[in-house]
Amino acid sequence: MAAITDISDIANLLTDGTAQHAGYFIDNRIQAAAAVATIAGQYTSLWRYNKTNGGNGAIPGAAAVCDRTTLGALGQANASGAKTLWALGWEGAATQPGVMVLYDRLLHVGGLSGTVTTAQTVGGTLTRNTGGVGNEIWVEIYTAVGTTATTITASYTNQAGTTGRTTPAVVFGGTGAREESRMIRLPLADGDTGVQAVASVTHTTTSTAGSYGVTIAKPLCRGFIEAQGACFYRDFLGGTPALPEIVDDACLAMMWLASNTNAPRIETVLHMVEK
C-alpha cells in the first residue's frame, strides 16, 4: 500500500483501468409496495428500498456482520492485492430535499419486539472498525412498532473496551419514532467516541410488537440535496472528509434525513481508486 501523492497520481489512477464508479438508482418502493412516508427531521433507512443493482436489503434475523456481498450493499470490489481503496468523490440527486448519509453497515440484528420490556439481546462481533471509534448505534424499524411513545437505551462496549456503557434515553415508539424504515440514532454516553459491541436494548412497551433491529454503522460522509430535483457532488480531494478509505468488504449503504413526508427517489455514484 502506497500513499496517493498528488493530482497527477489521481489522473493516473482514474485511467489505469482499476477505478470504480459504483452506484445505483434507488426507487421509493420496497418490493411491490410504495415506501411509507418519511418524516421531516427523522432518518429513513434506504436499506430495503428497491435498487437498480444489487437488490433490496433483507430484514435481518440473528446478529450478522454485513459485507459488500450482502444484498442491498453498493457492491464495490475490494482493492486488489495489498492496495487500499479510496473514495475520491460522491454524487447524488434526489426527487426530494434532504440529506443522504453514506455509511458502512457493520452489523445488524432484527426480530426485536416493541412490546418486550426486558433487555433484548443484540450481540454479534464486528469484523471492520473493530476498535469502535466512529461507530454509531442505530435502531432500525422493519415493521411499525406501537403508538405509545417510550424511551430506549442500549448497553454497549465503548471504543476503550469498557463494557456496560449505557446510551442516554431517546424516544422510541409514537409518531415519528415507530414507522417502518425509521432509523433512530442512540447517542453515546458522555466521553465515549465509539462502539465495539452492543449487548442489548431496553425500553417499556410501545403497545405494538412490530419488528425492529439494531444496526451498528460507521458514517462516511453526507450529501445535501437542497431542493427537489437538485444534486450534490462531494469532492474529497479539495473538501472534507479527505479521501475516505473504503475498507475491504465494506457494506456501503445509505440512509436519508428527510425534509418532508415524501419518500425520495435517488441516483447516486461513488468514485473510487486504489493504490
Added chain:
Amino acid sequence: MAAFTTYAETKSLTETGGRSVVFSVLKSNGSNANLQLNSTWSRMQFNNDTTNIPSTAAALSSTTAGALAQHPKLPGTLTADLWLTELEFSYGHVIPGTRYTAFLFDRLSHQGGLSGTSTSEQTTNLPTAALTRHTSGEGVMAFLEVYVNLGSTSTTATISYTNQAGTAGQISKELAITNNLTNLVDGFTPFCLADGDTGVRSVESITLAASTLTAGNFGITLAKRIAMFPLDTGCMVERQPLREMIFGGAVVKIDPAACLMLAIISGSTASTGVMCAQGRIGLAEK
C-alpha cells in the same frame, strides 16, 4: 491505450488534443400541460425532436439521429480510449430558482410500440436489440420511456429480462406508472432489478398489472449512466462553472460509438415555456 501520466497531460489532451462536443437541446411543448414532470426523470430531446419515436428494436450509435454529440459527432471507432474530463453547461428556463439535475447517458438500444392498455405479457418489438457496447449488460439500466401519453390510471410494470450473467427470465421489481409523474411523454423511469442482479443484457417482455386506460405508446430503452450535473436556475439563465471531472473522481471512459443523451430530474411542473440547455462535453483521448 495508456493511462494519463500527469494532471497537465490530462488538461493538455482535453484542451488541445481532445474533442469538445458542443450540444444544444431543448424541450418545448406548449400544449403539454406537464412539460416538466416534477420528481421524475424525463428525456430531453435533441432539437426538440418529438417525431423520432422508435418502433422496432434498434441498437444505437453515435450516428443515430437524435444523438447528443453532433458538433462534432463521436468518431465511432478509435484506437485510443476516450475519457470524460470536463463538463460545462448553461440552462435557461422560464421559472427562476428551479433546480434540476441533468444526467448524461449512453443510449444503447431502444424500441417502442408498447401499449398502456394491454395487461397481457407484451413482446411487441421485443426483445431489445443485442447490445453493441457494454455487451455483458453489466451496469446497463432498463428504462420505461413514454412517447405518447399513457392513461391516468396508475399501475405497475415489470419486465422479464436477461441479466449481466446471461441468465434469462429474471423479473424486475415493480415500476410505478403514476399519473402525472411517470405516464407522460418523455417520462424516463428506470426499472429496479431482481435481487443480486447488476445489469441488463436484454429485455424480453413487459407486463402491466392493470390498464392505464389509454394505449399511448411507450418503449424499453437500455442505457448506461455516464455523469450527472446540477442545473440551478437562480435567474432566468444560469451557466454552471466548468467542472473538471478529475475533482471528485468522475473521469469515466466513453465509448467512441456512444449515442449520448440527456435526461433531467425536475423540481418544477411548469406547464408552458421552453427549457433549453447548451453545453460542452470535454473529452480526452489517449
